[in-house]
Amino acid sequence: MLAMWGFATLNASPSELTIRAMLRGTMRFRSSNVVRIDPFIGIPLVYWGIRVRHLKKDYPRDIRFTSLTHPRKLLQGLLDSGFTPSGIQKDQCLACGHFLAAEVVTCPKCGWSYDT
Ligand SMILES: [Zn+2]
Numbered sequence: 001m002l003a004m005w006g007f008a009t010l011n012a013s014p015s016e017l018t019i020r021a022m023l024r025g026t027m028r029f030r031s032s033n034v035v036r037i038d039p040f041i042g043i044p045l046v047y048w049g050i051r052v053r054h055l056k057k058d059y060p061r062d063i064r065f066t067s068l069t070h071p072r073k074l075l076q077g078l079l080d081s082g083f084t085p086s087g088i089q090k091d092q093c094l095a096c097g098h099f100l101a102a103e104v105v106t107c108p109k110c111g112w113s114y115d116t
Pocket of ligand 1: 093094095096097098107108109110111112
């Protein structure tokens, strides 16, 4: 699966998810690096896409890929490519390792947040 938008390219295969962004360079994820991929909708058609929740500490925590394609369709295409997130299913604070309850975005222990 290959999707392109603006300056970024998203490429998914069963073993790897790759996002190439002109300003950030190439980010590669194995399925074990990725906890979850969620669709997000900021402004329909303008700012929507998918959000990659991952465990790689050297990458930006909140990685979003925006696209003209509806996020659900984009996500489906990604899953159809065979890429399956297999990182720890619970969300884990990337700063201190504390496990976060589902949908909690701020770590109660150290204050780190996915939303910063
Ligand atoms: Zn924490």
